[in-house]
Amino acid sequence: MRLLSATFENWGPYYGTQSINFDCERTAPIVLVYGENMRGKTSLLRGLRFALFGSVEGQDGKMLDPAVMANYDARDESDSFEFGVTLMLEHQSEEIEISRRFAASVDNGRVVLGSIRNKMRIVGKNPIPEQDIQEMVSRIIHPDIAEFFLFDGEMLERFEKRLRSDETSAKYLRERIEMVLGVPALRYLKTDIEALIEDTSAAVRKESSQEKTSRDRIKSLEAVEDAQRGLAKDRDQVTQELEETRKVLKSLETQMQEVEAIKEIFFDRKSKEEQIAELDRDRLGIEAEMRAFLQTNWWIPVADRLSLEATKAEEAMVSAGLALDRQQRLAYEAEQIRDQIGKPICEVCGQSVPEEEFGKLKERLSAIEDERKDETIIDISLLQTRFKSLSRFINISPVIEQFDSFDEEIRRKIFRASSLKSEVESLTQSIEGNTVDVSALEKNLQNARGLEDQFERALTGLEEKQAEAVSKRSVLIRSISDLAPSGGMAKAKLQVLEQVEDAVGNAIDRFRDSMRLRVEDEASAIFKRLTSEKDYAGLRIDGSYYLKIYDEQKRPIDMRSAGADQIVTMSLIGALARSAVEEGPIVMDTPFGRLDRTHRSNILKWVAAMNSQVILFVQSGEFERERDVHLLDNRVGREYVLRREGATKTRIEAMSHD
Amino acid sequence: MTDIDDTQVSSGSTIGLTQQGRDALDVLEAKKWFANGVAAFRVAVTYAIANGVEPTTSGSFGTVWSVASIDREGDFKPVVELLAGSSLTWDAIQRLGDAGLKAMARESSAATLVKDVILNVNTETS
Numbered sequence: 001m002r003l004l005s006a007t008f009e010n011w012g013p014y015y016g017t018q019s020i021n022f023d024c025e026r027t028a029p030i031v032l033v034y035g036e037n038m039r040g041k042t043s044l045l046r047g048l049r050f051a052l053f054g055s056v057e058g059q060d061g062k063m064l065d066p067a068v069m070a071n072y073d074a075r076d077e078s079d080s081f082e083f084g085v086t087l088m089l090e091h092q093s094e095e096i097e098i099s100r101r102f103a104a105s106v107d108n109g110r111v112v113l114g115s116i117r118n119k120m121r122i123v124g125k126n127p128i129p130e131q132d133i134q135e136m137v138s139r140i141i142h143p144d145i146a147e148f149f150l151f152d153g154e155m156l157e158r159f160e161k162r163l164r165s166d167e168t169s170a171k172y173l174r175e176r177i178e179m180v181l182g183v184p185a186l187r188y189l190k191t192d193i194e195a196l197i198e199d200t201s202a203a204v205r206k207e208s209s210q211e212k213t214s215r216d217r218i219k220s221l222e223a224v225e226d227a228q229r230g231l232a233k234d235r236d237q238v239t240q241e242l243e244e245t246r247k248v249l250k251s252l253e254t255q256m257q258e259v260e261a262i263k264e265i266f267f268d269r270k271s272k273e274e275q276i277a278e279l280d281r282d283r284l285g286i287e288a289e290m291r292a293f294l295q296t297n298w299w300i301p302v303a304d305r306l307s308l309e310a311t312k313a314e315e316a317m318v319s320a321g322l323a324l325d326r327q328q329r330l331a332y333e334a335e336q337i338r339d340q341i342g343k344p345i346c347e348v349c350g351q352s353v354p355e356e357e358f359g360k361l362k363e364r365l366s367a368i369e370d371e372r373k374d375e376t377i378i379d380i381s382l383l384q385t386r387f388k389s390l391s392r393f394i395n396i397s398p399v400i401e402q403f404d405s406f407d408e409e410i411r412r413k414i415f416r417a418s419s420l421k422s423e424v425e426s427l428t429q430s431i432e433g434n435t436v437d438v439s440a441l442e443k444n445l446q447n448a449r450g451l452e453d454q455f456e457r458a459l460t461g462l463e464e465k466q467a468e469a470v471s472k473r474s475v476l477i478r479s480i481s482d483l484a485p486s487g488g489m490a491k492a493k494l495q496v497l498e499q500v501e502d503a504v505g506n507a508i509d510r511f512r513d514s515m516r517l518r519v520e521d522e523a524s525a526i527f528k529r530l531t532s533e534k535d536y537a538g539l540r541i542d543g544s545y546y547l548k549i550y551d552e553q554k555r556p557i558d559m560r561s562a563g564a565d566q567i568v569t570m571s572l573i574g575a576l577a578r579s580a581v582e583e584g585p586i587v588m589d590t591p592f593g594r595l596d597r598t599h600r601s602n603i604l605k606w607v608a609a610m611n612s613q614v615i616l617f618v619q620s621g622e623f624e625r626e627r628d629v630h631l632l633d634n635r636v637g638r639e640y641v642l643r644r645e646g647a648t649k650t651r652i653e654a655m656s657h658d
Numbered sequence: 659m660t661d662i663d664d665t666q667v668s669s670g671s672t673i674g675l676t677q678q679g680r681d682a683l684d685v686l687e688a689k690k691w692f693a694n695g696v697a698a699f700r701v702a703v704t705y706a707i708a709n710g711v712e713p714t715t716s717g718s719f720g721t722v723w724s725v726a727s728i729d730r731e732g733d734f735k736p737v738v739e740l741l742a743g744s745s746l747t748w749d750a751i752q753r754l755g756d757a758g759l760k761a762m763a764r765e766s767s768a769a770t771l772v773k774d775v776i777l778n779v780n781t782e783t784s
Contacts, residue, residue, distance in 0.1 A: 290772065291693040298700035298734070301708040301776045302741055309740055389736045407773040414770070 024637025
């Protein structure tokens with residue numbers, strides 16, 4: 001069987017009609033659906049189960065009122081609406097459509113379910129009559145084994161919990177294996193034969209009741225049968241009490257799961273609040289630095305002008321210096337010329353100075369005096385003082401950059417804290433109104449588990465006593481039959497029935513053993529592939545259904561890690577799925593949540609190597625596309641993202657997949 | 659700059675603010691952008707110069723700080739004089755600061771951080 005598509009109409013958070021196409025090439029049969037917590041991954045899984053079996057199951061396997069799956073927005077929009085799921089699948093080369101839809105009305109905001117319309121048709125053929133739909137679906141995938149194909153992380157955890165305890169694991173494992181492999185059906189045959197033996201032995205008793213010895217044995221037999229009846233009655237009572245306890249336990253476990261989910265949200269919120277507090281602390285630190293900065297850099301508003309003024313002051317000082325220098329040089333030259341003109345004999349060579357030379361000196365002196373006529377008095381010290389007070393503004397870039405950096409840093413912190421605050425708000429809304437008394441719940445859970453163990457042990461004890469009584473009774477019946485006159489019809493019939501009973505019993509045992517070995521082989525092969533522990537060589541399910549990991553020397557390993565427990569569970573489920581039918585899709589909702597990276601990567605590689613269709617509903621905490629998708633070895637045929645459009649609305653969006 | 663009401667001048671050794679100036683200072687102090695009132699006042703003076711804010715010309719100025727506390731390092735008044743006139747008195751600086759504080763407080767209502775105010779050129783007068 002292969003899923004082709006699913007269409008959800010006003011189902012859970014999926015408002016209107018939204019579809020997922022699962023039909024992929026055989027070479028890339030994996031479909032990935034990404035969705036964060038509370039986006040509706042579990043609603044998708046519930047939708048698939050609903051389309052197949054017509055019921056809505058909670059994560060504990062308990063039936064839920066289908067009204068819980070009605071979309072809130074559809075409910076609020078109109079007084080009546082429809083919701084449901086349509087599934088297209090392929091089975092034995094035929095396309096089959098299964099559709100289940102509820103007509104619903106709204107009464108004071110509450111969804112009231114109307115009739116359900118179940119439709120099933122093989123494409124190109126007449127619709128299947130409604131009363132035959134369940135039978136047809138069961139032939140494709142039986143509801144009893146569906147949990148091994150359509151499973152979620154929570155189911156894995158429950159399965160694992162049962163396997164972890166030696167007292168319950170053997171019985172649980174045996175039940176699961178027998179259920180998947182159809183042993184219960186064979187047992188009905190044995191029960192029928194036992195009923196025939198019962199009738200026939202009554203006739204034999206009648207035939208042999210003439211003998212005194214026979215009469216004594218018949219009395220003993222009757223006593224054993226009385227005891228058997230008593231044991232059966234006790235067993236029924238204990239079974240009933242066990243079932244009641246299990247119901248209570250399931251309900252408590254569901255509440256506990258809800259508490260766990262709340263706890264997770266609470267811790268998530270706490271961690272976000274701590275991040276906000278840290279951001280606020282950092283921000284306050286930077287703000288304090290900014291305040292200290294503005295105490296000394298109070299001129300920031302006029303920084304540009306000061307920088308310009310500083311440059312101008314520097315230029316003025318430099319040009320004034322040059323002008324002053326020239327003034328001083330000209331004054332000196334004029335003084336030298338005046339001195340020379342008053343002396344007709346050269347002081348250096350002692351010769352007389354020609355008249356024309358005096359003329360040139362007088363001309364030069366006149367030019368200098370002309371230039372000095374417009375000279376102003378330059379007060380360089382004033383310019384120097386001005387420059388001195390502005391010099392620190394010549395290069396203000398580092399200061400401005402520091403100011404900008406404080407500003408940007410504070411803004412970043414504010415922005416991040418604000419996004420985190422919105423997330424905290426949304427988390428707070430999601431856990432509003434929950435007032436569970438966790439310690440009382442844990443105590444009740446503990447008590448219920450204790451009771452379950454107690455009843456299971458009592459049941460095992462009663463079963464052992466029943467087996468003893470059956471054997472005693474069998475011996476007595478045989479001995480009575482031996483005493484019966486030969487040639488009697490009843491005696492002959494009883495002998496044949498006893499032989500048939502033995503043969504059927506042996507056949508069931510052999511079948512169970514061979515199937516157990518098959519599951520063991522499959523599980524062991526998967527386990528070896530998935531485990532990251534080098535010392536683990538495989539799994540073994542012994543004759544008493546004790547599940548053990550063994551090493552290379554075939555020695556059982558008693559101490560194993562929590563990671564190994566999860567991998568054992570995953571391996572068993574994989575093996576049971578493989579042993580149950582020839583081909584079926586495997587749909588996993590949040591399967592890797594609690595696994596470490598190595599195991600996650602091993603499982604993804606195993607998934608990629610499977611020939612089956614695999615549909616994974618994952619969240620970012622367990623699967624990061626960039627990091628993990630390569631582990632699926634190009635086997636991903638389609639990808640979808642569950643986008644949040646509101647607290648009660650999610651949109652299924654296909655990712656482009658070239 | 660407009661004419662100054664001579665009856666409200668600074669004593670020359672103290673700096674005061676009008677009631678509106680004090681209110682504006684309260685607004686800015688609540689924002690925690692400045693280490694203290696002096697720091698806010700000094701930025702307000704340069705803010706007023708940068709944005710052409712007209713000095714406060716009326717109202718009664720009550721003493722808030724001493725001049726010494728405003729210009730402890732002695733670099734404040736010279737720089738302000740360089741920008742706003744060499745003969746600027748402490749009284750004129752007080753009026754500029756008062757007006758600057760009021761303008762900054764007004765701008766702060768729409769601002770997230772101090773940069774939004776002090777580097778946001780505003781030609782509006784007080």
